[in-house]
Structure formats: C-alpha cells, structure tokens
Amino acid sequence: MLIRGIKSKPVYTPLAPDLGGRTHLLVGFGVGAEPLTRLMADCTLAGVTKASRRLLYVTDKSASMAMHEMMRHADAGEVQLFKDSASLLSEFETILKASIMGTRLYVAGPEAFMGLVMRIAARFNLNRDEIRAEECGSPARRVHCIHCRAATEDVTTNIVQCVDCQRWLVVRDHYSRRLAAYMGVMIDAEVPGELPPIEEVFV
Amino acid sequence: MSAVFKTDETFRDDFKYSNSPRAIRRFPLPFVEDKYMYSVNIEPHVPGPKDSITEFQFDVDEHYIGECRDREIVLKEDPLRYQALPHMMSAQWDVLELLMNHMSKDYPEQFSLSKQGNRWSWHNKLLNIKNEFTFGDPSTLPREPLDYITRQAQGDFVVMDQRDGDFYIEAGMVTTPADWSMDFDMGMSFKEWHGPVPLAHELNVFDRALKFLLNLRINEPVRRLNWTMTVNPRLDTSPEFYPRWGSDRASVTADNVADKAHIRVELQGLWRLPRSNAMLFGIRCYLISIRELATIPKWARRTHRTLRDLHPALVDYKGLTRYRDHVVNWLAPLDDGSPTTSGNAPE
Numbered sequence: 001m002l003i004r005g006i007k008s009k010p011v012y013t014p015l016a017p018d019l020g021g022r023t024h025l026l027v028g029f030g031v032g033a034e035p036l037t038r039l040m041a042d043c044t045l046a047g048v049t050k051a052s053r054r055l056l057y058v059t060d061k062s063a064s065m066a067m068h069e070m071m072r073h074a075d076a077g078e079v080q081l082f083k084d085s086a087s088l089l090s091e092f093e094t095i096l097k098a099s100i101m102g103t104r105l106y107v108a109g110p111e112a113f114m115g116l117v118m119r120i121a122a123r124f125n126l127n128r129d130e131i132r133a134e135e136c137g138s139p140a141r142r143v144h145c146i147h148c149r150a151a152t153e154d155v156t157t158n159i160v161q162c163v164d165c166q167r168w169l170v171v172r173d174h175y176s177r178r179l180a181a182y183m184g185v186m187i188d189a190e191v192p193g194e195l196p197p198i199e200e201v202f203v
Numbered sequence: 204m205s206a207v208f209k210t211d212e213t214f215r216d217d218f219k220y221s222n223s224p225r226a227i228r229r230f231p232l233p234f235v236e237d238k239y240m241y242s243v244n245i246e247p248h249v250p251g252p253k254d255s256i257t258e259f260q261f262d263v264d265e266h267y268i269g270e271c272r273d274r275e276i277v278l279k280e281d282p283l284r285y286q287a288l289p290h291m292m293s294a295q296w297d298v299l300e301l302l303m304n305h306m307s308k309d310y311p312e313q314f315s316l317s318k319q320g321n322r323w324s325w326h327n328k329l330l331n332i333k334n335e336f337t338f339g340d341p342s343t344l345p346r347e348p349l350d351y352i353t354r355q356a357q358g359d360f361v362v363m364d365q366r367d368g369d370f371y372i373e374a375g376m377v378t379t380p381a382d383w384s385m386d387f388d389m390g391m392s393f394k395e396w397h398g399p400v401p402l403a404h405e406l407n408v409f410d411r412a413l414k415f416l417l418n419l420r421i422n423e424p425v426r427r428l429n430w431t432m433t434v435n436p437r438l439d440t441s442p443e444f445y446p447r448w449g450s451d452r453a454s455v456t457a458d459n460v461a462d463k464a465h466i467r468v469e470l471q472g473l474w475r476l477p478r479s480n481a482m483l484f485g486i487r488c489y490l491i492s493i494r495e496l497a498t499i500p501k502w503a504r505r506t507h508r509t510l511r512d513l514h515p516a517l518v519d520y521k522g523l524t525r526y527r528d529h530v531v532n533w534l535a536p537l538d539d540g541s542p543t544t545s546g547n548a549p550e
Contacts, residue, residue, distance in 0.1 A: 007394050008391060008398035147444075147445070149386075173398075176389075177390065183442070186449065190450055190453045
C-alpha cells in the first residue's frame with residue numbers, strides 16, 4: 001500500500017512525454033518496466049524519435065521474465081540492462097557528466113530506487129521540472145539513521161535495526177530528497193529495551 | 204536595568220542554570236489565554252516595552268555566555284550543525300551585518316563595531332573576541348561569516364533561499380533544536396520542512412504563513428512565539444543526540460517535576476535580507492522551570508489549565524506523554540479556579 005499524506009514525500013505522477021526535451025533518458029527498476037513501456041509508446045505517438053530515447057533498466061524479483069524481455073527489446077535508440085542498481089547508478093552518473101543540456105529524465109520504480117536516481121540528478125542541477133517520476137513496486141523504505149548517518153536499505157517494518165550503529169530505529173514519515181531516505185530515530189532512548197511490536201508496514 | 208551576565212552556566216551534565224527574578228518577569232509565556240492551539244500568530248517585530256525580550260531585535264540576556272559556550276561544545280562534536288550551501292555567501296554577509304549592527308547599537312557596553320569603508324572592526328567584550336576584517340571578503344574572517352557571527356549570538360539561525368514561490372533551507376546554525384535536524388532537512392521547501400508538525404497543515408497554517416512570508420519586506424521583520432517542554436534546562440534536544448537525552452523524559456517524578464520540567468519558548472523572528480533577498484529565520488530559546496514559572500500566580504493557573512486540556516496529538520508531538528500528568532498535578536493546587544486576565548503579562 002502506498003502511504004499518502006506525508007508532506008515531505010515527493011509527488012509522483014504518471015509518466016508522459018515532455019516534448020521540450022532533445023534527449024529522453026528513461027531509468028527503471030523492476031515493475032517500472034510497465035510505465036516505461038507505456039511512455040515509449042506515447043513518445044512514438046507524440047513524434048519523439050526512437051533515436052532520442054535511451055533506456056537504463058535493472059530487473060529484480062518484482063519483475064516477470066516477460067517484463068525483462070520487454071525491456072531487452074525496448075523501443076529506444078539505446079538500451080542498457082544492469083544486474084544491480086549500483087552499476088546502473090554509476091552509468092547514470094557518467095551519462096549526466098557527459099551532457100545534460102536538453103535532457104529530460106523519466107524514472108519509474110519503487111521510491112527507494114527513484115530517490116537515489118533523483119539525488120544524482122539534483123547534484124547535476126537538473127531542475128524538478130526536467131524530471132518525471134512514477135512510483136510503482138515495493139514501498140520498502142531507505143532509512144537514514146539520524147544518529148550515525150548510515151543508510152539501511154529495503155526496510156519493510158515500522159522499526160528496524162540500523163546496519164551500522166545497531167540501534168533500533170522507528171521509521172518516521174519524514175523524507176529527505178537530499179539523502180534519498182526517511183528519517184530513522186532511536187525507538188527506546190527513553191526507556192532502554194522498551195520496544196513496541198515490530199510489524200511489516202511497508203509492504 | 205540591564206542584565207547581569209552569568210559566567211558559569213551549563214546546559215548539560217550538572218545543569219547549572221536558573222533565571223533571576225528579572226529574567227522570570229520578562230519570560231515570554233506563550234499562552235495568551237487558558238488554552239492552546241496552533242494559529243498564524245505572526246506580528247510585526249516592533250520594539251516592545253523597556254526590559255522586555257522584544258525591546259531590541261536580538262535579545263541578549265543573562266544566559267549569553269553559557270549559551271555561546273554550549274554551542275561550541277555541540278559544534279566540536281557534530282560540525283554539521285552548521286552548514287551553508289556555496290551560493291548562500293551573500294546571505295551570510297547579510298546576516299553578519301544585521302546582527303553586528305543591532306548588537307552594537309543596542310548593547311554598546313558589550314559589543315562594538317566600527318566601519319571605515321569596507322574595513323570593519325568588531326569587538327565582543329563578553330566573549331573577548333576581536334577581529335578586523337574586510338566586509339565581503341570571507342578570507343579575512345577566521346570562519347565563514349554566518350558561522351562566525353552565530354557563534355556569538357543566542358538562538359538558532361536558519362537562512363532560507365526564496366525561489367519559485369517557495370523557501371528552501373540552504374544555510375544555518377542549529378545547536379539548540381527542539382527535536383528537528385537541519386542536516387536532514389537541508390534543501391527542503393517550506394512545507395516539506397514542516398511536514399512532521401501535526402494538525403497545523405489541516406488548519407492551513409503553513410499555506411497562509413508561506414504566502415505571508417513570501418511578501419515580507421526589508422526592514423519589516425515579524426515574529427511569533429512557539430513552545431514545547433524540555434526535561435532539564437537542556438538546549439541541545441536534537442534528534443542526533445536523542446540517545447543521550449531521551450532518558451531524561453523517563454526521569455521525571457512527582458517529587459522532582461517542579462525543578463526538572465521546563466517550559467521552552469521560542470521567539471521566532473523573520474528578517475528579509477537586503478542583498479540576497481533570502482530570509483533569516485531566528486529561533487531564540489527561553490527556558491523556565493515549572494517552579495520558577497509558578498512564582499507568578501497567573502502563570503501557574505494558566506499553564507495548569509493549558510497543559511491539562513492540551514490536544515492529545517500535541518502532547519505526543521511535543522514529547523510530553525511521560526510527564527505531562529506530573530506537571531499538571533504539581534500545578535493543580537496553585538489553581539484556585541479564579542479567572543486570568545488576557546494576554547501573557549504577569550498581571
């Protein structure tokens with residue numbers, strides 16, 4: 001279930017072609033394959049050339065084999081598939097370093113993945129109106145420990161143990177684009193060991 | 204009568220902190236009636252009565268030395284409490300100028316500033332700091348201008364850049380936060396930053412405040428009061444160091460509540476900055492123990508009623524859950540039910 005009403009959470013909207021762009025960079029993760037496929041069809045209808053489209057995609061268990069095949073044969077001038085998000089992000093950064101003039105960025109996938117992509121884009125001063133993002137897939141959160149500043153990935157529970165300082169953190173509904181993460185704050189600082197039940201909530 | 208500056212106060216460990224009778228009488232009780240809810244309580248930051256906390260734009264009081272010392276301790280451990288993005292340099296000079304001008308004019312015995320063209324000479328007699336520098340040239344100061352001057356001022360400071368009809372936090376010195384992290388919130392828009400505050404969004408408080416502030420003009424600063432409670436006179440109640448101070452909240456008992464529990468009031472001021480068009484947001488913090496507060500009978504009655512009837516969401520957000528009842532029970536015998544006059548004056 002996607003949680004709404006968090007004021008600091010970016011607003012995501014369905015992807016649509018931006019005809020003002022010269023290069024269209026599509027970046028997707030897992031089930032993000034679906035909105036990207038739809039976008040490419042809409043681009044063709046709107047007259048955006050296939051050659052101006054470039055796709056970076058990483059698959060995961062949320063995506064079916066069919067989706068993966070769909071991406072492999074995607075309707076784009078260049079298609080690059082990656083085994084993990086780290087290598088995708090690294091290639092993405094290299095692309096932005098080379099040129100971003102007239103680039104429009106389209107991102108699709110879970111927020112935890114999109115946040116990392118958009119954080120890199122922000123570093124290269126891509127404006128918010130040059131980026132479109134559609135959220136789909138796992139609502140698992142990336143959590144920034146406010147005490148030791150480490151990030152814990154793929155958090156699906158209300159309370160999680162920090163990967164670095166090992167404190168038990170409650171995941172607050174407060175999101176930072178700069179850190180691409182939700183805030184995690186020690187849950188039992190007032191009375192050590194006093195933990196509420198741990199529940200799967202971001203699934 | 205000006206303040207007598209204390210030299211040995213601490214806001215941690217042994218907590219050597221108290222308010223003189225003068226400081227108590229000028230304490231800005233945030234409750235103007237016997238109940239509390241969020242509102243857009245913004246008013247022009249015009250000079251208040253003599254000796255009041257709003258007599259001057261930047262209040263310097265008896266706790267000055269201890270507060271500056273506590274800031275140094277925090278920064279030594281956690282340097283990210285001060286941050287400024289590169290494009291905020293002209294706003295940094297704006298803030299330095301604003302603070303130095305006001306402090307030297309309003310407290311000439313403590314601070315002096317002389318200018319010969321761009322050559323400025325600053326002398327802070329309370330902290331024994333003296334520097335000559337070229338205004339506009341950061342290499343002539345020992346630290347960045349905002350860092351330099353806010354180490355010599357009470358309260359936290361946030362500088363917001365204005366663009367696209369919004370404000371973005373892009374610089375600041377925050378060592379005395381009431382459970383918010385500037386490091387986490389850097390770069391956020393006005394409403395993103397205030398995201399965690401309950402109820403106020405639904406009351407459209409932030410929409411209206413943002414609209415108002417976007418049009419704020421130079422030389423027409425505004426202010427408002429905000430409040431929470433803190434256990435022990437601790438200034439640094441940051442989320443970063445919550446593992447250290449969280450247990451304070453569980454340490455309050457019926458016997459120690461009057462000395463441990465403090466009302467914490469923030470005098471929040473907003474100034475449009477002339478060169479950068481950025482906005483300075485000052486958060487000047489005042490702490491008073493329940494025992495000190497109760498020396499003013501009207502305040503004891505009013506605070507009793509306000510805390511007793513506080514909205515449950517605010518009890519939770521302000522972190523009062525564990526000890527609110529102790530405070531209310533301690534104040535109850537001091538509330539005979541008689542009416543209170545409106546406004547927050549001692550009577």
